[in-house]
Amino acid sequence: MSTQTSRPLRVHYSEDYCLPSGPETVTKSRLVAEAIRRDLPEVVIVAPVPANREELLAVHDEAYLDRVFGADGGETALGDWSEPLLASILATTGGVRDAVTEALRSGRSGSLSSGLHHAGRSYGTGYCTLNGLALAALHALRSVPSVGILDLDAHCGGGTADILAADPRVRLVDVSVSSFDRWTPSDKARHHLRLVTDPAQYLAAVDEALDRLEGVAFLIYNAGMDAHGAAGGLEGVDTPIVRERERRVVAWAQSRRVPIIFALAGGYRWDGLTLEQVADLHLETVRAFAA
Ligand SMILES: [Zn+2]
Numbered sequence: 001m002s003t004q005t006s007r008p009l010r011v012h013y014s015e016d017y018c019l020p021s022g023p024e025t026v027t028k029s030r031l032v033a034e035a036i037r038r039d040l041p042e043v044v045i046v047a048p049v050p051a052n053r054e055e056l057l058a059v060h061d062e063a064y065l066d067r068v069f070g071a072d073g074g075e076t077a078l079g080d081w082s083e084p085l086l087a088s089i090l091a092t093t094g095g096v097r098d099a100v101t102e103a104l105r106s107g108r109s110g111s112l113s114s115g116l117h118h119a120g121r122s123y124g125t126g127y128c129t130l131n132g133l134a135l136a137a138l139h140a141l142r143s144v145p146s147v148g149i150l151d152l153d154a155h156c157g158g159g160t161a162d163i164l165a166a167d168p169r170v171r172l173v174d175v176s177v178s179s180f181d182r183w184t185p186s187d188k189a190r191h192h193l194r195l196v197t198d199p200a201q202y203l204a205a206v207d208e209a210l211d212r213l214e215g216v217a218f219l220i221y222n223a224g225m226d227a228h229g230a231a232g233g234l235e236g237v238d239t240p241i242v243r244e245r246e247r248r249v250v251a252w253a254q255s256r257r258v259p260i261i262f263a264l265a266g267g268y269r270w271d272g273l274t275l276e277q278v279a280d281l282h283l284e285t286v287r288a289f290a291a
Helices: 028-039 062-068 084-106 130-138 156-165 199-212 239-258 273-288
Strands: 008-010 045-047 108-111 147-151 170-176 193-196 220-221 260-263
Touching: 028 045, 028 273, 045 193, 045 199, 084 108, 084 130, 084 147, 108 130, 130 156, 130 220, 130 260, 147 156, 156 170, 170 199, 170 239, 199 239, 239 260, 239 273, 260 273
Parallel strands: 008 045, 008 108, 108 260, 147 170, 147 220, 170 193, 220 260
Antiparallel strands: none
16 A cells, blocks of 8 residues: 655545535535635645446446436436436546545545435435445455445434444444434444544544554545534534544544545535635545645
């Protein structure tokens, strides 16, 4: 496994990710890309290859995929089906897969993707239509023997568990501050879910989660900022805490030379933040990866 720290961080994003309006899932990545160009000019932004139906058959049911691709009037977890919305979903899903390819080469990468971890094999929910984390894991497993998925989004990743929990090569580690999409670890040696209700326990729970990942050959990090009290999460989890969270996750991977990728995941205006402020929170993840 090579970790060429001299290569600049490459983050996946294209105009297709965003729509002119809609929930944060389909509007905020444009502002994160702008913030990267403004504050982290050394980071390279690259357009991914959108996910295609054939590769998605490894992750989702055929009948469900048909509807996502427009059959029977179309189906998404983000509102009425449209061609631009499908293009957004396929681009953000492909971005996570391409981040894996880059991380296998250089040690780290990411995608400004949201709306992934609640999507199960035959359904979408909670703004998540396709599970790009699962697609990314299966893509990584073509090159490495094991993959960990660290899900620190505010909400649980029940969709990812629906698709991957039975795969013995995959370890699912989930620290949440909301019970939405809660799942029950089928194999307690491999999988771990913890709900945190006390902000003073949050970073300790992250450390415990990282301990649970010891030995994985690749790490997929769902870096939801909605754990932040002002972005939809737990009051008391503030910017210094999420900044420290990102530092610990990246340090864990770097010290073990485990290739790592991130997806943005949740982060909302629910408590009065502007979309720019939400984007600035996500920039904490990119900054930690670029350091
Ligand atoms: Zn969330």
